[in-house]
Amino acid sequence: MIDLRLKIDPLPIVEPLVIRLRNEPQNYQTEHDAVLVDTEGTRLEYDYNGFSFGLHRQDDENFDGDVILALPGQRIAHRLIRSKSPHNTFLVTEQCDQLCVMCSQPPKKHHADLFSQFAVAASLAPLNATIGISGGEPLLHKERLFSMVETVASTRPDIRFHILSNGQHFVTEDIARLVAMGTERILWGIPIYAADRLTHDRIVGKDGAFQNLQRGLGILIKAGSSIELRTVVMQQNKDRLSDLANFLFTRLSCIDVWAIMQMERIGYGRMNWATSFHDSSTDFTQIAKAIDMSAARGISIALYNFPLCSVPPQYREFALSTISDWKQKYLDICERCGSRAACGGFFEWYSHKEGFAGLGAL
């Protein structure tokens, strides 16, 4: 696991500060850049606009090009962007209007608005970066979120976003703006758990969610947005996957990809693990059927967060290595596996005792 927090010497700041760390002075130096001037053991000293800024590292980590967020009075800085990683995600809010049974990031009431800082951070990202936006529900702060995307788009047209949203908060008036922001700039990751209202609403813990979702998806489709539908497969919905496959084909066939996902054992996901986790390594039938139906009909389909050995051989091509590097781990059985490079492994918080029963090195 990679710690996304760094120990720093506190800075004399009065509001959150975004800093990009550089090992050498660059041709394109911005006011946000801090340049490494000295290394003393585990302490790195940076020159930030003439001020000393100390940062403490664990291993021989190289922070060149990384973007961090320092908060007033805190000795911890958050690593917003790791320049070598494809898994950079901003957690823009912890508020949410759904309570999903498998939620890995249970909502909180308080919201700290850091969109201005996120806009700066995104504009300091490496060339052609894709930045994830997660929550909570990011669209609870739609105006700020859209402003941030527009700001970044105007200065850094190469940056793309992958925004995870429950799809509950789009209105017709958003269409023009969605089009203007660029349908290729944003990939919307939207969860749908079943084709029937009752099952979906029960899983997300909100009455009327399914209906709102259909309206939201309609708006995204009208705007020509890129859509990734995400379905976490659980005991609650595994037997309804083929219904959902039919529904997607007849109603939502213009999506870009349908992702069937495994659960993450943290947050509510951990709390509800015993009643929700579906061991797809011992029973893959429903998932196989959904894949067969969708693939035959030209719907792009993918498996996220499935260890390769949990998937029958003929379906392994659909299983992508999707677990973010910083929360990824491998088990002892992976030591002698020949497919490790192609496999996403396990979440850091995966517990093998309660996990997949049918695994083995490939």
Added chain:
Amino acid sequence: MKKRLFLIPSLIAAGFLPSKAGAIVPGDFVTAKNGQPSVLERLKLKHIFSLAGHRSHSSHRSHSSHRSSSSGGYSYRNYSPPTYTAPSTPSYTPPAPTYTAPAPVYTPPAAPVAPVVTPPAAAALAAPLKTLPGNTDKFRRIAMQVQSALTAYGYYTGLIDGKVGPSCKTALTAMQTDYRLKVTGTITPEVLDTFGIVAN
């Protein structure tokens, strides 16, 4: 995962396009490129993400990440006691600010290097997002206090402008050497302590 869509010309003529005609788009009636995409362009849905994601298994970064952060957010409600401070009393009130824009500390090296793939500089935020003057102001005030002290002790003869430029760095280096501090040429907590400047 490989998707092949076979278009039959008569079907196209009759108006039947496959739901995702990503590979073959008939003719130029969808290519009006004046800002807003046409309806057909929108429905064409040739999105980079899906194409990139399914090209190979080695780089599907676009829809790769689970993106649930599970990391606990960036809460900063609790202000713990600041420690970048110096012990004694503030000795100097800075004059009225005359500062305009934050200056880059490093001038680019003179020798032209081959253009590396470096992202463009971050531009100022557009209007809808609030700007963040607070920290800039704070750093400038401290820098001005340091410049004043360096002037008083005879190390610095430049402008008290709150910008740590080359001559200010030289002055800091000399002062740090004389006072047997760690020589960095930057404003360190030690420098602030020595001059009795309170940073927070």
